[in-house]
Amino acid sequence: MKQKAVVYAIIVVTLLLSGWIGWKVKERLGRPPVSPETVSSDPKVTVHARYVTGTPETPDSPAWKEAEAAEVPVGFQVLALPWSSSNRPPMRVRALRNAERIFFLLEWADATEDRQIGAPQRFADAAAVMFPLKVEQPVTLMMGFLGPAEIWQWKADWDQKLRAARQERKVYADFYPFDSDPAFHPALAAGNLRASVKPPSAVEALVADGPGTVQSKKHQRVDGRGAWKGGSWRVVMSRALTAADANDYAFATGERRRIAFAVWDGAQGERGARKSISEWVWLELAPPPTETAVAGAARR
Numbered sequence: 001m002k003q004k005a006v007v008y009a010i011i012v013v014t015l016l017l018s019g020w021i022g023w024k025v026k027e028r029l030g031r032p033p034v035s036p037e038t039v040s041s042d043p044k045v046t047v048h049a050r051y052v053t054g055t056p057e058t059p060d061s062p063a064w065k066e067a068e069a070a071e072v073p074v075g076f077q078v079l080a081l082p083w084s085s086s087n088r089p090p091m092r093v094r095a096l097r098n099a100e101r102i103f104f105l106l107e108w109a110d111a112t113e114d115r116q117i118g119a120p121q122r123f124a125d126a127a128a129v130m131f132p133l134k135v136e137q138p139v140t141l142m143m144g145f146l147g148p149a150e151i152w153q154w155k156a157d158w159d160q161k162l163r164a165a166r167q168e169r170k171v172y173a174d175f176y177p178f179d180s181d182p183a184f185h186p187a188l189a190a191g192n193l194r195a196s197v198k199p200p201s202a203v204e205a206l207v208a209d210g211p212g213t214v215q216s217k218k219h220q221r222v223d224g225r226g227a228w229k230g231g232s233w234r235v236v237m238s239r240a241l242t243a244a245d246a247n248d249y250a251f252a253t254g255e256r257r258r259i260a261f262a263v264w265d266g267a268q269g270e271r272g273a274r275k276s277i278s279e280w281v282w283l284e285l286a287p288p289p290t291e292t293a294v295a296g297a298a299r300r
Contacts, residue, residue: 043258045070046282049095049102051289056096056103059227059234064105067094072261074108074276088276091261097285102251103238104129106154106261113228114266115160123266124157125228126275127235130260131249133207150249151206151214152222154235156266159202159226202226203237207247217247256282 047070056063071090092107106127114125133148203224208214221244226235243250258280264270 043280043282045072046256046284047072047093047095047104047259048284048286049097050286052096052098055098055101056105057223057236057238058225059105059236061236063096064094067096067105069094069107070281072278072281074261074263074278076276088263088265091263091278093261093281095283097241097251099288101238101240102285103236106233106235106237106263108233108263109231110228110233110265110267111231112267113156115156117157117266123264123269123271124155125233125266126153126155126264126271127226127233128153128262129237130262132258133247133249148207148209148247150217150247151208152203152224152237152239153206154203154224154226154237156226156228156233158204159224162202162225205239219244221248251285253285253287256284259283 048068050067052063052066054061054063056067069092072093073090074088089109094105094107096103096105106129108127110125114123116122117124129152131150131152133150200220201223203222205217205220205222206214207217222237222239224235224237226233228234241251242248259282260280261278262275264275270276
């Protein structure tokens with residue numbers, strides 16, 4: 001009887017302690033973390049990419065004024081250490097496409113413009129878009145995905161260096177210490193990927209097949225640039241609609257596909273897995289005007 005009483009007491013104390021810790025974490029951070037239990041199986045937000053004839057390559061391009069903005073909630077991830085603890089408002093996401101390319105405009109609040117790295121605990125701001133390479137992507141979190149994905153990551157330090165003189169980027173230790181070792185990633189040994197790149201663009205195209213497998217793509221086709229003003233970042237990322245190889249996401253007109261977003265606050269020491277992430281959202285591409293006219297004639 002005494003042994004049972006001790007066991008019951010231990011169970012009760014454990015449950016109470018777990019509840020107290022969870023309450024304190026929620027109280028401190030002000031917003032519950034994004035966890036598998038909070039992920040919706042059916043995204044509630046849709047990013048519409050309407051057709052334009054121009055090329056809105058900069059955050060100040062006039063075409064963005066006509067683009068519909070979607071509010072995408074973000075929260076800190078708890079799937080892999082180190083955890084983030086940022087408590088930030090939703091991102092605002094816009095998308096446009098022309099006959100050849102797709103463009104994303106990401107806007108989010110950030111009190112400081114962090115473009116440099118190198119000093120202790122000094123890291124650059126960044127943002128990313130993730131595209132599952134399988135249509136039937138399991139419903140899981142960004143960077144907690146179970147299938148292959150293409151990721152576009154804009155980096156404020158790369159953006160700054162391109163503005164200055166396209167200098168080689170500085171490198172800091174990240175979450176995955178073995179990314180450059182072919183013994184851990186056969187794709188590197190096969191020559192399909194490379195561990196580091198000089199920044200031909202402010203955006204790095206990455207490919208991954210689950211947490212801890214993020215690698216830079218051998219062929220970089222994504223472009224982008226960002227501007228910070230008045231406590232907010234506005235970043236444009238773009239790429240050709242067509243896929244050049246199996247690791248390129250193929251954009252489909254008239255279909256809804258899941259995508260996700262992430263943002264890093266360098267002033268808060270965020271890098272690697274320490275970031276804020278979104279749930280899945282829908283991406284819809286409007287067809288070109290000629291396709292719309294043909295479809296309307298067929299219905300008549």
